[in-house]
Amino acid sequence: QVQLVESGGGLVKPGGSLKLSCAVSGFTFRDYYMSWIRQAPGRGLEWVSFISGSGTIVWSADSVKGRFTISRDNADNSLYLQMNSLRAEDTAVYYCARERGGINDYWGQGTLVTVSS
Amino acid sequence: EIVLTQSPATLSVSPGERATVSCRASQSVSGRYFAWYQQTPGQAPRLLIYDASKRATGIPDRFSGSGSGTDFTLTISRLEPEDFAVYYCQQYGSSPRTFGPGTKVEI
Numbered sequence: 001q002v003q004l005v006e007s008g009g010g011l012v013k014p015g016g017s018l019k020l021s022c023a024v025s026g027f028t029f030r031d032y033y034m035s036w037i038r039q040a041p042g043r044g045l046e047w048v049s050f051i052s053g054s055g056t057i058v059w060s061a062d063s064v065k066g067r068f069t070i071s072r073d074n075a076d077n078s079l080y081l082q083m084n085s086l087r088a089e090d091t092a093v094y095y096c097a098r099e100r101g102g103i104n105d106y107w108g109q110g111t112l113v114t115v116s117s
Numbered sequence: 118e119i120v121l122t123q124s125p126a127t128l129s130v131s132p133g134e135r136a137t138v139s140c141r142a143s144q145s146v147s148g149r150y151f152a153w154y155q156q157t158p159g160q161a162p163r164l165l166i167y168d169a170s171k172r173a174t175g176i177p178d179r180f181s182g183s184g185s186g187t188d189f190t191l192t193i194s195r196l197e198p199e200d201f202a203v204y205y206c207q208q209y210g211s212s213p214r215t216f217g218p219g220t221k222v223e224i
Binding site for chain 2: 044045046047059061062095101102103104105107108109110
């Protein structure tokens with residue numbers, strides 16, 4: 001069955017960096033776009049970034065552009081999010097999700113990122 | 118970007134009753150590229166409806182979606198106990214994809 005497992009979250013100081021990973025199984029990873037979507041505590045959902053199956057097309061929200069970089073390793077069935085210059089407002093649960101025609105049909109359970117001094 | 122507004126923010130209903138959640142877009146959503154997700158506490162969102170009215174795999178037929186342009190609706194015909202959750206709308210016709218703020222369906 002389809003599984004997505006995020007890791008790499010934790011506590012980081014403002015201005016710091018963190019790299020999230022998402023291990024995928026149960027489908028042909030290289031055939032699908034993938035997304036990162038976040039949810040601040042008690043808040044709604046915010047789409048962060050997506051990447052094409054080949055990795056050649058990427059798109060990021062203005063709120064993270066220039067600070068976050070999405071990437072993937074199709075040989076390893078893994079998705080990544082490198083987060084630099086972190087701010088308090090980046091505190092959230094970060095979900096990786098499979099994309100299918102713009103919708104997110106499978107989601108991981110999320111990893112919590114807390115940015116605080 | 119397209120801003121989505123959901124109403125009501127909270128909907129109080131009883132099991133067996135019908136629930137209707139509305140979502141209005143700040144501009145027309147192209148191609149009926151509109152989805153609904155359900156999120157229960159501590160869980161990841163689950164896709165319910167895509168392309169405005171198509172049920173995702175495994176979603177019971179008590180869930181239905183309708184609408185086009187700027188106005189979309191999610192209807193749950195007969196609420197089951199497991200349906201009490203937060204529901205989010207999403208448009209994916211324009212970048213950036215955006216979500217609504219959510220509607221909490223409570224007992």
